[in-house]
Amino acid sequence: MLEIEEKLQAELTRGIEALQTVVTVESLEAWKQDFLGKSSLVMQTYGSMGKLAKEERPIVGKAVNQLKVGLEAALAEKEEGIKTASQQETFTKETLDVTLPGRKPRRGRIHPLHLTLRQIYQIFADMGFQIYRSPEVETDDYNFTFLNIPPYHPARDMWDTFYTDKEGVVLRTHTSPGQVRVMRERAPQNIRVILPGTTMRYEQLTARSEIEFIQVELLVVGKGITFADMRGTLNDFARRTFGENARTRLRPSFFPFTEPSAEMDVQCFVCGGEGCGVCKGTGWLEILGCGMVHPTVLRYGGYDPGVYSGFAAGMGIDRSTLMRYHIDDIRHFRNNDIRFLEQF
Amino acid sequence: MKAPLSWIKDYIDLDGIGIEELANLLTNVGLEVESVQLVGVEKPAGILKNKYFGLPWDKEKFVVAEVVEVNQHPNADRLTLCELNDGTGITTVLTGAPNMVPYLGKGRLDQPLKVAYAREGAMLYDGHQPGQVVTKLKKTTIRGVESRSMICSEKELGISEEHEGIIELDADAPVGMPLVDYMGDVVYEVAILPNMARDASILGIARELSAVTGRPLRLPQGIALEDGGEITEKVGLEVRDTELNPRFMLGMVEGTQARKSPYWVQRRLSLAGMRPIDALVDATNYTMLEIGEPLHAFDYDLLRERAGGKPTIITRTACEGEKITLLDGSEPQLDTQMELVTDGVGPLSIAGVMGGGETGVHGETRNLLIESANWNFINLRKTLSKTRINSEAAYRFSRDVHPALAETALSLCLKRVQEWGGGEVVRGVLDDYGKPYEDTVNRLSAENIAEVLGQEISLEESTQILERLGFTCWMEGGELVAKSPSTRTDIETGIIGQRNLIEEIARVYGYERIAGKRLSDELPPQVGNPDLEAEERIRDIMVSIGLQDTLAYRQTSPEREARLFIGRKAPQGLTYVRLKNPITPERTVMRRSAMATMLELLEYNTKFRPGLALFELGPVFLPVADEVLPHEALRLSIGLTGAWDVASWDRPQSKAMDFFDLKGVVEALLDGLHLEGVKFQSTAHPSFHPGKCAEVRVGEEILGVMGELHPQVKKNYAFGQDPVLVAEFDGEMLVRLSSEVFINRAISGYPAMVEDIALIVDESVPAEDLEALIWQAGGKLLVDVKLFDVYRDARLGEGKKSLAYQLTYQAFDRTLNDKDSLNIRNRIVKQTKNTFGAVLRSQ
């Protein structure tokens, strides 16, 4: 090996070692001058190639090229490292206060009563119930007479009715008129429907009572439908709504369109039956009225009560939604105060 | 109905059943307990499912005592000093009770007065404050006389609101006995269901308890009645219409006195919510509360005076123009449907509702005629619907009373009048029972019961339940035959009668004992509800765009809806579904306009948020000529105002929304519903800004209208500067035209070419038409056209505008080249020039 070759190899080792101590852009420039500048060994060797013996030229040429490539590769790596480090420093200066609030997108929400309705639709759909809707302005016949509440019957006192200026036309006081409407449409098929919708009663508007509210009614008609079927179906509904361990109780009640009639209570989901403000200390929440469809109603619907039987149940969803979200005023639902609606 | 426990216990032994347990028994049998009033009794321990109120009387502090002498207070005319023995000795008690005044100066009383006495430290209700305010009895000095204790009125003990006089207990009250042991009570307030009107009586409630506990019922005994007799000489009777008046009975007591009833009677009436008056009135009220049959008492001498001899009672409907002044002083309008009790001279009472003021009993009544009758409840309800009179009698008769009760009630009432008011019962009664009621008979098999309940209840157990409810039962051919008791009229016959009996059996058996099953009948034919599904899809799309779902009141007023028009002048001839009995002047009709509702919602909420984006999907009510019911037309309304973006801490509030924000929302919705062939057309509408209103068409059909609210209409509402944007669409059409299924467009794998083009056209050229032509000219390689700028400048020329589009070209089978794009571009330039005179704007 020629002396010059050894010298060039040593220069590469020296250059890489020197580069290790370089950390700033300035010292990198100095390094470049030392090892790749005009007076560097590399450039001087190139300059003195002509003075070399003819047979030595290719050998030295190859060696100096290797040296140059080696130094340049080391330089490129170092430059990248220095750049990354300085960027990292810039990034650090850009650190955000991640606790500042995010920008709010405009978000639409479903109205809380519509949310409750959807939940009920889902639960009953799972049990094979279809949805049937009927008019909000009804005839006296459908709202009362066909439901076994003839004119002047004492049971009419149970509903504070809005009458229209048209004789025999009322604002429906319950979704029950839909019972007879769906029966007349589907007789003699089996029926398994829910009847949702707005109903209206002449009441004082207070935090607890509304003139307009949404009811959901259930109707099952078929052969061999019993009180026990009703109880089982409603228990399933209560468990789906209030949790697997929800306890229910049935107590006697009266509705002209069902017999026997019952009121179903569910154990208060707030206090678990110990008594609290939501259940007014009783441990129970009244959630729905129900009963076996009255033979007279079946007849009006076109079903022979000697052959068919059925059950019906009705619940007001405004009140259950109030309880569910601890809402203090039933009027919020229809006042549509944006501050209220935005919470859902 | 308020039922004192002490009274119920007259008819059934309830020993060993706690206060709370009894309340639950009542509720479970169908008599829902609304509250339990504790009268002196301690509240039961444990978790209580019922609402309790009331005040316990400490046994040490409240006792029975006797006043032995009444003296004048030395310094006050209206105060008396009572010498009182409370069982431990004599003390002086000061009282201002007016009912002590008559005993003044009598010295030692022959018959000491028994009173309810409260010692110092007793907790009682303040007699001088309205309502029930608990206070502690403390030593005071009144006009120089020290007072440490007191003699109580009913108010202080929580029995009634009466605080004028002190209670005068019955003479047999044992001195020194704790008051709670002597007359402590529990009052159950129960809700009476319409089909259990027979239980609007203490005996009715006791009968239900007998059925549910199995304990025997003790019926009260009246005097024996015989038809005819001496009474026929005193008074005559004529019933004109037995349909309206199935039964009418008269009994009579002579030489009686309207003195005070025994205190236990007064106390029971007070606790049951009726004011004690005197022995005669109390006897009728007591009997009504006891068995549920209302009675009416006449002063016989007044009737005789009117008639100028032997009076005759005539029941008939009112004649045209007849008048009556009732006990409460009111003069209701009578008409020929209303049944009256009259004598030859004129009306005495509105039958079953309320008596006249002229012939009723009064303090001096000596000879008493008692009416015990039965009235057609439907006719009576017609009367009530017109006269709007509330009375205890009307409450019961309007729910149908069994005619047999008239007889029971008369016999009990005559006995009570004689016992409490003295005198002699005149022999015999008048009884016109023109329409005897036939008690129903029903047959029931074990299968009948199981078919309805889904649970077997044996005929033996069913028989026991029905018998305890008063039915007469026997077996016949393996079936249970049950005859209804002569106390109720609610049991029908046939399949309904069977159902009535099954309900009676089930509720006493206990609903809680019937286990639930899962439905196992065959599912009905499966049908969906496409309308509802589409509506919910609309809701989801609107919410996904960022709008808030709302729910509207159906009731409004024409005045509110008139705000939609300039000067609040609605067009003539708008028909409404009008309410006969509106709850407020703000809600007199069913709404016609969803837009009116939406504007109110925006108006209400603008003060809470700088930007609003709401929608509502619900019906409006449009009367239809010759139809009974209105058309309930589904409407979708949209309302926007203020900024769309919600301001944040580093970004200022963005610009207020305008027409095109609304249009964007509408387009997004229609796109989401996959409606085809939608067109927006400038239109005029009285509620909208004349230049900023569009009609939305789908093919030939008009979906609705949208735009910026007319500035002069906006003045009708409390809005600020920002434009108010509203749309109202025909929801049924949206539902009908929307489709869940659509044809998905394929996506090309080859690169697209994008270029911009700006065309100068006359102002009058609608952007929509120009764009349609670009699409047409572009051919199938043109896959997207986006308008990105509209520019107007004098240099373009008067009445000209420049529309700049970004065009995207793409093929499905190759990469396009410059030649392709030049071809497309040239076609577009040429055709728009030919059709609209469009000029390509130089860059």
Ligand SMILES: [Zn+2]
């Ligand atoms: Zn609770």
